[in-house]
Amino acid sequence: MPGNVLLLLVLIPDLMRTGASHLSRLTGPLQVNIALLDLLLFLYNVPVMFGNMLFESWRLGYVVCVTYNSLSLSIIFADFYSLLAVSLLRYMAVIHPTRTLAVSQRLIGWACVFIWALSFLFSIPLWIHYTTVEMEGETYCVNQMPKQQLSLYFRLLGGMAFLLPMLVMILCYSSIIFTLWVRRGLAIHTASSLQVNRRATVVALVTVVTFVVMWVPYWLVVFLMKDGELLTTGPRYLASNLTTLLAYANRCVNPIICFSLSSQCQAGLRKFVRRTGCCL
Template identity: 60%
Template sequence: MATNSSAENDPSFALSELFLFYSKNVFVALHIFLFLLGMPGNILLLLVLILGLSRKNGSRITHLTEPLLINIASLDLFFFLYNIPVMLGNVMFKDWHLGYLLCVTYHSLSLWITFADFYSMLAISLLRYTAVIHPMHMVLISPRQISLACIFIWLVCLLFSTPLWIHYGIVEVEGETFCVNQMVSSDLNLYLQLLGGVGFLPALLLMIFCYSRIISTLRVRRILSIHTAVSLHINWRATVMALVTMVALVAMCLPYWLMVFFARYDVVLTTVPMYLAYQLTSLLAFANRCIHPIICFCLSFQFQARLRNLFRRTGKRIRQLGPSHVGRIEVLGSM
């Protein structure tokens, strides 16, 4: 993303303290809204997935993909519970008062979780590709291998975030404390471009390839009636849900990574247009964490049935606990 030199030198585009103060509060309010929207959905999705681990029925592809979905929902919940409080603490003070540990982990864990989410979605797309294109190979994949794949994803994404763990620290300038990345500007720009060009883009293209092959194959099988109508319908709905998830991921995360790849980091925080572009694309990428549970519950009959079952169980337990609590209250009242 090329920057306009005239815009950089124009005082009307320069960032002021007042603009930063109000804009930061607006963006924090939007993040809190997304937090309130995303937390209940991810909690419900995680509960539904955990309760579903004990069931015997279901297809093999379902049993293999659900640990990856649990991985995604767990990481998103951890991100919500950790990222938002630290962000609020940062906004409450003009400079950084949260200590060295939070300074390092706030940025490093955010990147680690973002890539672990993304690569878990890539693993789901590869599983669905194998189930549709090479179904006989599915017998070679075990739940233990999926668990090992989750651990491998964590380690690879931790490796991606290693420069942040090393270079983030606290710097004091004129009596004020700041949490900053202390990498050289040229090295930081190169690192961010490598993340976008090597860590994100090839995996994204692989996901697009997998789903394009899956859709074309299912359409051919529907025309030729190779599989039964029921199996085709189940595969088609599962693929549509995964495809919508991928499209949402691309639409909401790609602008941020294009911003990272083409913009110089030292220019982002110098002009109003670049600052707003960076903050809005970051907010859009953050909002993607709220979308995944909505997609699952709206497009999957299986998840809808499990959610209704969860509500029935919860309601039944509440009704069972009700009379006993009432009895205890009456006994205490008569004493």
């Protein structure tokens, strides 16, 4: 969580910086969006998840039951589509660089709003069907959607929130890598812009690959779920919790990647340190 807060403190001032490149000004709001999503996950969902693991029954009330499960899905969806938007912008900057000039920072801001709205739309079934129930004197947080519908819903969601954006990102970065490294860049790219694009592409690609690898086990569990029977045994329950922890741990990795590989984030960190009077 401290890493995500620090990343926000570095990224937000850069949004107003006039000297930044056009592509940096476009990807900046999306990176801030991702950092905000990560912070929300850490501040709310992770504490609730650990609190729930301490007890056999649900002790956090109806409101937390509904918001925890629904927000988790919304954050996952918005994270993937924010990364997808970054990938598409980098694809345009490398393959069709003149087209990015027609894209404004305001348009990207509206794209972030659209991503949040779309993620909420896909989570509506969870807002409707999650509730608390009493069984044998214990309270449980359950999804009361019919089992076959629940299985179909999560598989459809996995396709829309994970598989589709992952395939598009693979296509984008395959084209980018072929252009920047195999063809040595298009004629319209100068040597300096080619180097900048390569460095930025490495950062984005590492972020996407790490994100996908750490989320694949979680979605495999979702796809293997059959009519809500996945968590009926101890090993399956453990597998579900471990894959969820691995997926959530990915949100700790993003700031590390940015500060380790991104020259823009490193420069922003140095400026932040100078502004606050700290020393490294």
